[in-house]
Amino acid sequence: MIKLLLVDDHAVLRDGLRNIFELEDDITVVGEAVSGEDAIEKVKTCQPDVVLMDINMPKKNGVEVTGILKKQYPGIKVLVLTMHSHDEFFMAAIREGADGYLLKDAPSNQVIEAIRTVARGESVIHPSMTKKLLSFHQQNQQEQVQDSSLTEREREVLMCLVEGLSNKEIAERLFISDKTVKIHVSKIFKKFDVKSRSQVVIYAVQKQLVPMPPAN
Template sequence: MIRLMLVDDHAVLRDGLKNILDLESDIKVVGEAVSGMDALSKVPDLMPDVILMDINIPDKNGIEVTGILKREYPAIKILMLTMFDHDEYFMSAIREGADGYLLKDAPSQHVIEAIRSVARGQSVIAPSMTKKFLNFQQKPAEAPKEKKDELLTEREREVLLCLVQGMNNKEIAQELFISDKTVKIHVSKIFKKLDVKSRSQVVIYAVQNQLVPLP
C-alpha cells in the first residue's frame, strides 16, 4: 500500500484527487496540507511514502519544502504536480531532489501511474517537459570542475545508463545480472559521486553532461 500525502492549497483539487485515488486499491491518502509550513509540520507524524506537491502554496513554496524534506527524510518520494512548465521551476525542483514533475493538465490515470512509478523508485517527467530535458544534450552545462563523472567505475556507468532508461532496481539487477542489494550499493555510490539527491536529478545530470547516450 502506497501511503500518499497531498500538498495543495486548493480544496477542490485536493478533494478531486482524493476521490479519484480512493478508488485505487494500492494507494491510500493518509493526509493533506494546505501550505508549506503545514506540510512540514505534518510529515513527521504521517511519514508518507509519496507526497504529491504543488509549487505555488503559501508560506514556503513547494520547491523549498521539497528541499527541506529531502534533506530530513530522503526516503520519501516527492512528485511535483503544478501548472508551471517553466524551465527554472522544473530545474529548481529537480535540484532540490524531486522524484518527478507533472503538470496539472495531465490525465488522472497518468497521475496515478506516476505515483506508483516514483513509489517504485523510478523518475517521472511530464511529456511536455521531456523536450526541454533532452535539449540539455544540445546545450550541455559547463563541465564540473572536479570531473565527477571520471570517478565512476565501469559498472557504475552501466547502472547509470539503466537509470537514464528509467529502470527500477529490480529491472537493473535483471539487466546486469547482479543482485538488488548490489544495485542499491551502486546507486548510492553514484548519487554520492555525482552529488545528486534523486533519480530524476541523476538522470538530468547524466544527460546534461553527456555521460550517457540519449535514452
C-alpha cells in the same frame, strides 16, 4: 498500500484528487496540506510514503519544501504536480531531490501510475519537461558532462540519453552498433545506480551534469 499526502492550496483540486485516489486499492490518502509549512508538519504526523507536491504555495513553495523533506526524511518520495512548465522550476525541484515532475494537464491515470512508480523507488518526468531539457541541452552542447566515473564514450551516450534518443538513434549518431550502445547504457545505469532512463536524466540534473537553464 501506498500512503499519500496531498499538498496543494486549492481545496477543489485536493478534493478531486482524493476522490480519484480513493478508487485505487493500493493508494490511501493519509493527509492533506494547504501550505509548505503545513506540509512539513503533516509529514511528521502522517508519515506518508509519497508526497504529491504543488509548487506555488504560500509561505514556503514546493521546491523549498521538497529540499527540506528530502533532508529530514531521505526515504520519503516527492512527486511534484504543478502547472509550472518553466525550466527553472523543473531543474530546481529535481536538484532539491524530487523523485518526479508532472504537469497538472497530465491525465489522472498517468498521475496514479506515477505515484506507484516513485513509491517503487523509480522516477517520472513529464514528457514536455524532457523535451525542454533536450532543447536547452542542444543549445549548450559545448558544455560537456563532467563525471570522472564515466569514460568519454559513456559521457557521449549519457548526453544522448538526456536528449531522449533511442538506442538505435544513439548508435546512428555515434557510429556504433546497437549492442555497443546497450553495453554503455548498462554501465551508466550501474555507475549511477539507476534502473530507468528517467532516473538517468534526474541523476544528471541533480549532479549538475547538464547545464542549468537561466531563470525566465
